[in-house]
Structure formats: C-alpha cells, structure tokens
Amino acid sequence: MVVPFVVMCLMISAAFAEDCVTCHRKKTPAAVTQWERSAHAKAKVGCEACHGNDHGRMEKGEARVDLKVCGRCHKKALAEHRASRHGMGLHSGWGCTRNLSGRNHNECRFCHEEGSEVPTSDVQCARFLKQSSEMGEIGCNYCHSVEGSCASCHTNHGTDLKIVRDPDICAKCHMGPDHPQWEMWQTSLHGTLFASSGRETGPDCQTCHMVGGTHDVSRGITLSSGGQPFDTSKRGKRREEMVQVCRTCHAESFARKELERGDAVREQSQGLVKEAEKIIGDLADYDMLDPMPDQRPPHPLSGSRLVLDSQMLYEDTSHIERLFFKMKKYDFARTLKGAYHQNPAYTHWYGNAELKMDLVDIRSEASRLRERKKGGVSGPDTASGGTVEESLRAMKKKLERGALTPAEYEQQKQRLLK
Amino acid sequence: MNGVLPPGATVADIGRCDAHAPFDLDAKGEKIAFADGGLIVHTVGSGRSQTISPDSPCAVAWSPDGKRIAAAFQRDNAGSLRIYGVEGGVQAEVDVPGRIAGLAWQSATKVLALDVRITQFSFGTNLAEVILEWDGAGKPKELVSLDSTLRPTTMKQLESVFMRGLSFSLSPQRDEILYAGVNDPPAFYPYQRIVLHNLESGKGREIAKVSLGSGGGTFLGTGEAVLLGDGESESKILDPWGNKVVRTIPTPGREVAASSGGRYVMLDGALYLEGARTASFQEGCKALFSSAGGRLAMECGNRLYLISGLGEDSPAQLESGEKARLKELRKWLSEGLITSQDYRRSRERTKQ
Numbered sequence: 001m002v003v004p005f006v007v008m009c010l011m012i013s014a015a016f017a018e019d020c021v022t023c024h025r026k027k028t029p030a031a032v033t034q035w036e037r038s039a040h041a042k043a044k045v046g047c048e049a050c051h052g053n054d055h056g057r058m059e060k061g062e063a064r065v066d067l068k069v070c071g072r073c074h075k076k077a078l079a080e081h082r083a084s085r086h087g088m089g090l091h092s093g094w095g096c097t098r099n100l101s102g103r104n105h106n107e108c109r110f111c112h113e114e115g116s117e118v119p120t121s122d123v124q125c126a127r128f129l130k131q132s133s134e135m136g137e138i139g140c141n142y143c144h145s146v147e148g149s150c151a152s153c154h155t156n157h158g159t160d161l162k163i164v165r166d167p168d169i170c171a172k173c174h175m176g177p178d179h180p181q182w183e184m185w186q187t188s189l190h191g192t193l194f195a196s197s198g199r200e201t202g203p204d205c206q207t208c209h210m211v212g213g214t215h216d217v218s219r220g221i222t223l224s225s226g227g228q229p230f231d232t233s234k235r236g237k238r239r240e241e242m243v244q245v246c247r248t249c250h251a252e253s254f255a256r257k258e259l260e261r262g263d264a265v266r267e268q269s270q271g272l273v274k275e276a277e278k279i280i281g282d283l284a285d286y287d288m289l290d291p292m293p294d295q296r297p298p299h300p301l302s303g304s305r306l307v308l309d310s311q312m313l314y315e316d317t318s319h320i321e322r323l324f325f326k327m328k329k330y331d332f333a334r335t336l337k338g339a340y341h342q343n344p345a346y347t348h349w350y351g352n353a354e355l356k357m358d359l360v361d362i363r364s365e366a367s368r369l370r371e372r373k374k375g376g377v378s379g380p381d382t383a384s385g386g387t388v389e390e391s392l393r394a395m396k397k398k399l400e401r402g403a404l405t406p407a408e409y410e411q412q413k414q415r416l417l418k
Numbered sequence: 419m420n421g422v423l424p425p426g427a428t429v430a431d432i433g434r435c436d437a438h439a440p441f442d443l444d445a446k447g448e449k450i451a452f453a454d455g456g457l458i459v460h461t462v463g464s465g466r467s468q469t470i471s472p473d474s475p476c477a478v479a480w481s482p483d484g485k486r487i488a489a490a491f492q493r494d495n496a497g498s499l500r501i502y503g504v505e506g507g508v509q510a511e512v513d514v515p516g517r518i519a520g521l522a523w524q525s526a527t528k529v530l531a532l533d534v535r536i537t538q539f540s541f542g543t544n545l546a547e548v549i550l551e552w553d554g555a556g557k558p559k560e561l562v563s564l565d566s567t568l569r570p571t572t573m574k575q576l577e578s579v580f581m582r583g584l585s586f587s588l589s590p591q592r593d594e595i596l597y598a599g600v601n602d603p604p605a606f607y608p609y610q611r612i613v614l615h616n617l618e619s620g621k622g623r624e625i626a627k628v629s630l631g632s633g634g635g636t637f638l639g640t641g642e643a644v645l646l647g648d649g650e651s652e653s654k655i656l657d658p659w660g661n662k663v664v665r666t667i668p669t670p671g672r673e674v675a676a677s678s679g680g681r682y683v684m685l686d687g688a689l690y691l692e693g694a695r696t697a698s699f700q701e702g703c704k705a706l707f708s709s710a711g712g713r714l715a716m717e718c719g720n721r722l723y724l725i726s727g728l729g730e731d732s733p734a735q736l737e738s739g740e741k742a743r744l745k746e747l748r749k750w751l752s753e754g755l756i757t758s759q760d761y762r763r764s765r766e767r768t769k770q
Contacts, residue, residue: 389746392755417756417764 020047034157045073070150077150080215085225086146087215126311129300143173167194167204174205177330181205184334184341208245220245226310227266227336258342265339265347272355273332276324276362277308281403285394288369289318320365327358391416421697423689426729432460432715432722433467438704440477441722443715444484447708449504450715451478451487452722459487459504462724470506479521479529482592488529490518499531501554510554516546520586520597524617528553530561532586532597543568545576547584547599549615562615562622564599572608575630576600585612585634589641590678590709591736593618593745594752596644596658598634601627610634612646614658616752618745623752625658633673639680640736640744647671653685659751659758665693675705675714679730682707684714689725699723743768 024047025032035041040049050065057063071078081087128140146152153164163169171182185191185205193202209217220242222235229235239259246255283289284306294304297316307313314325335351338344395412398404404412423429434454435441441452450460457471457478475489476497486509487502497518501510516535524530528551535546546565550558568576585598595615602608612635615622625644626635632649643664647653653671655664667685675684683690684705688698703718711730716723736744747764750756756764 389750389755392750393753396755413756413760417760418767 031157034155038157038159040159064149065151065156066148067150074150077215081150083218084216085218085221124301124311126300126302126307126313130313130315146173165206167206170205177334179333179337180346181337181341184338184343184346187345188341188343190342203249207248208242211245222263223266223336227270227332229263229266259340262336262339265352266336269332269335269352269355272359273328276327276359278403279362279366280308280320280324281306281398281401282394283320283366283369285397285403286373286390287393288373289320290369290372291318320362320369323358323361323365327355327362331355331358388416419697419699421689421695423697423725424691424727424729426727428726430462430724430726432724434720435717435722436474437720439717439720439722440475441706441715441717442478442480442487443706443708443713444480445482445709446484447710447713447715447724447726449480449484450722450724451480451489452717453478457487457489457502460722462726468506470502471500471508477518477521477531479523481523482526488521488523488531490514490521490531492517497533499529499550499552499558501529512552512556512558514550514558516548519547519584522586522588522595524551524588524592530588530595530617531558532584533558534584542570543573545600547597549595549597561617562620564611564613566600566602568600568602568608572600572602572630575608579610579630585610585632585636585674587634587636589637590639591641591741591745591748593748594637594641596625596635596637598628598632600630610649614644614752616749618749619752621752625656625661631670631672633671636674636676638676638683639678641748643680645671645674645676645683645685647674647685653683655683657758659761667693673702673704675707677707677711677714677728677730678709678732679711681730682714682728684716687718689714740768 021032035047040046050069051058051063054063067078067081125140128136131139143152153169155163167182167185174181175183182205186195190202190204194204195202199207209219211219220238222238222242223229230238242259243252243255246252246258250258280289284292289306293299293306296304298304299307299311299313301307301311308321308324308328312321312325312328314322314329317325331351331354334346335355338346338348338351392413395404395409395416399406399409419429432450432452435458436453436455439453441450443450448462450462451470452458452460453474453476455472455474456469457473457475458467459470460467470487471489473491476492477490479488481487485504487504489500489502491498491500497514497516499512499514499518500508503509514531514533516533518531519534520532522530531550531552533548533550535548537544537546544565545568546563548563549561551561552558585596587596589595594617596612597615598610598612600608601611608630609627610630610632611624612626612628613622614625626646626648628634628646629649632647635644635646637643638645638655642657644656644658645653646656647670649670649672651668651670653667653669653674655667656662657664667683667690669685669688671685673684673686676682681692684703684707687701687703689696699716700718703716705714705716707714710732712726712728712732714725714728716725744765747756747761747768751758751761
C-alpha cells in the first residue's frame with residue numbers, strides 16, 4: 001500500500017505529539033487539553049506539524065505559529081484573510097524601532113522573519129514608535145498582531161468554531177474610544193435583538209462581516225480605516241456587496257437608503273473635521289501653535305513637520321492638536337461608524353455632539369492663540385517686517401501644503417506687497 | 419603704472435607695509451590702518467603715521483564713525499580680536515580659536531569676523547569657516563559655519579589663498595555678507611563657493627562657484643550687484659538674486675575691489691571706469707576703495723599707495739525709512755518669501 005506523503009507526515013507528527021504531551025501536560029496543561037479536544041488532534045495533527053521539532057528555538061520563542069504555518073493547510077482562509085483589512089492594513093500599528101534608544105531586540109520579530117532584514121511591511125505608525133517596548137506589545141500588538149496570527153481570534157491550541165462565531169471575540173479590539181464597533185452593535189437594534197432573540201432575528205458581527213464564514217472581514221466596507229471613502233470604482237463594488245448582505249433580511253431600497261444616510265453623516269462630519277484642520281493649519285502658518293512642531297520632540301516619521309493626518313500624535317503636541325486628535329480619531333470615527341452600525345446614541349451623542357463641541361473648543365483655543373499673539377507674548381517681529389512678513393511667511397507655508405494654488409499665492413503676495 | 423588716471427586723480431606713496439599686509443581706509447578715506455611690523459594708522463592730510471600696536475595684524479577694519487579700529491592677530495594656532503581707539507589703547511580683546519581672515523563692522527558696536535579653523539587629520543584637513551559677531555564684551559557669537567574636508571594637495575594650493583585672506587565683504591547697508599567657502603569634492607577640482615548671507619534672516623545662498631585662484635567677490639553700489647572674479651579668465655558684475663550677469667570684464671579677478679558708487683572697479687591691478695580700463699599697476703596689487711567714494715588704497719609689493727581725486731561723489735544716503743524697507747525686502751528675498759522681481763518692483767515703489 002502506498003501511504004501519501006502528507007498523511008505520513010501527520011502520522012509521524014502525531015507520534016511525536018505523544019513525546020511532547022508527556023512533559024507539557026505538566027508544564028502547559030491548558031495547551032495540551034485544548035489540543036486534545038481540537039479538530040487537529042482528531043485529525044492527528046500533532047505538535048510538530050505546527051511547531052517543528054527544534055526545541056531550542058521553541059524555548060527562545062522563535063518557533064511561533066504564525067498564519068503562514070496555518071495557511072499551509074487552510075489555504076482559502078489565508079487568502080481571504082490576506083485580502084481583508086485584518087490581513088493588510090494592520091501593519092499601520094507597527095513601525096521600525098531599530099533606531100530608537102533602549103529598544104528590546106526581540107521586538108524585531110514584530111515585523112521581521114527570523115534572520116531577515118526585509119520587513120514584512122513598510123508601513124510605519126508614529127504612535128507605535130512613541131511607545132515603550134512593553135506598551136507597544138500590549139497596547140498595540142495584542143490587537144494588530146491579527147495580521148500575522150490566526151490565534152488572535154482562534155486561540156493558540158483550540159479549534160472550536162464556537163469561539164470565533166461568537167461576536168464577543170471581536171470585542172477584544174473593536175471597542176474603546178477610537179472604534180467601538182462592538183459596543184455600537186451591542187446597543188443597536190441589531191444587538192439588542194440578538195441578545196433577546198438570537199442570531200436568527202438580530203444579526204451579529206459575523207452575520208454581516210463574515211458572510212458564509214469568509215475571512216475577508218472587509219467585504220462591503222467602503223471606507224479606509226481613517227474614514228476616507230475609497231475611489232468610486234472600488235466603492236461601488238463594495239457597496240453592492242454590503243447591499244447584498246442587508247438584503248438577506250431587508251428590502252434593497254431600504255438597505256440602500258440606510259447606507260446612503262450613513263454616507264451623508266460621514267460627509268457632514270468630515271466637513272467639520274476639515275474646518276478644524278484648516279484652523280490649525282492656518283495657526284501653524286503664523287507660528288501660533290504652542291509649542292510649534294520645531295519646538296517639540298521630533299515626530300518619529302515627519303520630524304518637525306506639522307502632522308494632522310493618520311500619523312498624528314496625542315503626545316508631544318500642542319493643546320489644539322490634542323483637541324483635534326480627539327475630534328478626528330475618536331469623535332469623527334464614532335459618528336460615522338455609529339451611523340453605519342445604526343446606533344443612534346453613538347451617531348449623535350457620543351459622535352456628532354462631541355464632534356461639534358470639539359469644533360467649539362478648537363475655535364475657542366484658536367482665538368486664544370491669536371489673542372495671545374496680538375498681545376505681544378510672542379508678538380510680531382515689528383523690527384523686521386511685522387504683520388506683512390508674517391503674512392508672506394504664512395502664504396508660503398500655505399502654498400507648500402497645498403492650501404493655496406500658485407496663482408492664488410501670487411495674487412495674494414502682490415496685493416500684500418502693494 | 420601704465421595708462422592714464424582719470425582727470426584730477428593723483429597717486430601718493432604712503433610708505434612701506436608688510437607683505438600681503440591687511441589695510442583699511444576709514445569711511446571718508448582720510449586715515450589708513452595697515453600692518454608694518456605693527457598696527458599703524460596713517461593720517462592722509464598730515465602725513466603722520468602712528469603705531470597703535472606693536473603686533474602686526476592679520477585683518478583690520480575701521481568702525482563706521484572712524485573712531486575705532488578692529489584688528490585680528492595670530493598667535494600659533496589661535497588668534498585674538500581687539501578693538502583699539504584711534505589714538506591707540508586696547509578697548510576690548512578676546513581670544514578666538516582660529517585665524518581671522520576677514521573683518522567688518524556691522525554697526526557702531528558690532529564686529530563681524532571670518533574665523534578660519536583648521537584641523538589636520540591623517541587623511542586630510544577639516545576647514546571650518548565660522549562667522550563671528552562680537553560686541554566687544556564677552557565671547558563672540560557664532561552666526562554661521564561652513565565646514566569642508568580638504569585633501570592634502572588642496573590644502574597646499576590654498577596656502578596662497580590664505581596668505582592674501584579669504585574673501586569677506588559686508589554690504590553697504592550692513593545687512594548682508596559675501597564670503598568664500600572651499601569645497602573639495604572627490605574626483606573633481608576643488609573650488610570656492612561664493613555665499614551671500616543675509617544677517618537679518620540668517621539665510622545664506624551660494625551664488626557662484628569660482629576657482630581657488632579667485633579673489634572672491636565684493637558688493638557694488640547699494641549692494642544690489644556684486645563683483646566676482648572666476649580666478650581663470652573673467653570677472654563679472656552680477657545681480658546676485660536673479661543670477662543675471664550685468665557686465666563681463668576679461669580679467670581673472672584674483673584681486674577684486676569696487677567703489678561704493680559702483681563706477682570704478684579694480685581687478686588684478688587694473689583700474690576700470692564704467693567697464694573701461696584706464697590705468698594698470700602691478701598685477702597682484704590689492705586694492706580697497708573708501709566708502710565715501712573718491713579714494714583708493716592699494717598695496718603693491720610691500721608698499722602702500724593712495725589714489726585720490728577719482729571724482730566719484732559719496733553715494734546718496736538713503737533715508738532711514740527707505741533703508742529699513744530695503745533691508746526688510748532683502749531679508750524676505752533671502753528667505754524666499756519674495757522673488758527678485760518682487761524685490762525690484764517693491765524697491766521702485768519705495769523710491770516713488
């Protein structure tokens with residue numbers, strides 16, 4: 001009889017498992033118990049199949065089971081995962097810490113395969129780079145490691161699908177001030193119906209975002225993680241996918257109308273964010289931020305440049321930028337995600353109301369900074385140009401950041417010089 | 419001398435001086451400070467020479483009011499800066515790390531100095547040119563520094579440049595300096611970078627590259643044009659912001675000087691009046707015009723001469739408002755806030 005190679009490997013792997021289990025039943029009993037109850041054990045996929053047989057490397061933590069190990073058998077799931085935001089965008093939580101002082105060299109494995117100098121992604125995250133090694137591991141990687149680790153949702157040794165079919169598994173990361181989707185769902189009509197009547201009546205995260213068990217959790221989502229809409233062609237396709245999901249329960253016209261309402265809320269909210277962004281940009285043009293970017297520790301990715309995009313920081317910044325961080329990262333996100341998750345309180349009170357109050361605070365802080373400048377605390381340099389010089393400098397900054405076209409810049413400059 | 423001097427101009431032999439002696443004329447051209455075994459002040463009218471210091475300076479400059487003299491001295495690898503009263507007596511002194519290659523008074527109280535610091539390494543030399551600002555009290559402030567690494571062969575070539583002093587010139591409005599830095603790129607010829615540095619904004623810009631043999635550059639007129647020698651074949655009068663050549667003169671410009679009114683230039687020992695050569699002296703003569711116009715001091719082969727009666731009036735003094743506006747516009751220009759066209763348009767409006 002010819003025994004297929006894979007089957008033979010699994011048989012050997014199962015045999016080796018007996019050796020591991022003897023010790024690990026004492027050393028890591030939970031791992032052994034979970035494995036013994038798993039589909040892997042039933043299929044005779046033993047320890048060595050995933051961990052290899054180099055015990056030295058395992059002890060050093062160098063034989064972690066990442067998604068490529070799982071993907072050797074779970075090819076479809078791997079492909080879907082990689083096509084999703086879970087599999088692609090989450091490297092935005094990481095960045096190279098090589099040049100930072102006092103780093104733990106073990107953290108190189110966040111991004112590098114053993115022995116490789118090539119990072120698995122070139123996306124950097126300024127907020128990650130500001131953290132200590134320990135904070136980066138717990139505060140960033142515990143969620144963002146979902147990109148490379150199936151265990152992030154499935155657990156290390158269990159294979160019970162009950163865990164990943166429960167919406168509570170999503171709560172680990174999809175909660176908190178910046179993107180509380182789980183809480184939005186839980187307190188929406190969908191979530192409350194789920195709690196009272198079960199999945200048949202109230203859809204959960206998996207119902208809408210993992211249709212048919214897909215690992216592509218981004219199907220139907222029309223925005224980037226920063227709330228920016230995709231371009232028209234991509235957006236149209238994604239919207240159709242989501243409408244099809246909604247149609248499982250709702251009329252198509254109802255579904256479209258609801259999603260379009262969400263789009264409108266997003267656009268209106270974005271208008272408020274843009275207004276705040278303009279106020280801060282204008283203040284920076286006149287050197288009115290306190291402190292200005294060149295008076296603070298340098299931004300890990302952009303040095304002394306003003307950063308208001310997705311790489312903005314909540315530390316080592318001015319007060320008005322800190323207000324803007326809350327506005328954009330928390331309240332804008334809550335408003336639009338609240339709208340798409342049909343949660344009235346998140347859309348309005350935790351989102352829209354906060355967003356508008358943020359703008360009040362930002363306008364007020366901007367007035368204070370302008371008054372302070374006029375008051376002479378760090379007033380115009382009258383000896384060398386006064387306000388004309390400041391205006392020229394501000395106009396140049398506006399031109400450089402694209403807030404003025406070259407024609408507008410020239411026109412304004414000539415008017416000023418006259 | 420070959421050729422003829424302009425009508426009414428005369429040459430007087432002041433006397434001997436040190437080889438490559440630094441010298442400076444006071445604003446009116448009535449007194450000359452120079453080195454001749456010490457620091458000497460010669461009064462043109464009386465013909466009297468007075469020793470101010472027994473030490474020979476490597477750089478010297480009159481204060482704008484003609485009441486004080488700044489002088490730099492070299493001792494081994496370090497130097498010193500001193501301010502003297504016109505009748506002698508040290509009013510202030512400070513040690514500086516390098517060799518002072520150029521001096522100028524930015525105002526009645528502040529002296530600017532080009533301090534050249536040389537550090538030898540096995541692979542070559544580090545040349546740091548540091549512009550110092552000194553108010554006669556405390557330590558000088560470092561305004562700007564240009565660093566370059568020079569190969570040993572380049573350093574040898576530079577000896578002659580150092581002997582005659584690196585180019586260092588202050589604009590008539592005392593708001594900009596023109597100085598030369600050295601660059602020695604691997605596999606290329608070394609050259610001098612002529613840098614225009616605005617003192618108000620602290621911004622500098624390279625306006626030309628010239629050979630090591632060049633005498634560098636100097637300001638003309640109100641400081642809106644500069645005279646540069648390329649050190650090889652021609653000298654140019656240049657608009658430094660628009661990089662526009664106003665006039666070309668076929669002489670290398672190893673020694674350059676320009677009158678405050680801008681009508682006269684002295685290049686490589688030849689005197690030019692509005693671009694036309696009128697008289698020539700020894701080729702290596704180093705010259706300097708009085709800022710009030712009409713006089714020219716010249717060092718040729720260990721002797722100092724004075725040419726008077728050049729017939730150039732003192733340049734018209736700008737009103738304080740116009741002067742301030744001009745400085746302001748030039749500051750903006752140096753920062754890239756306005757273009758040279760904007761500058762000229764605004765300048766015209768100011769005149770009107």
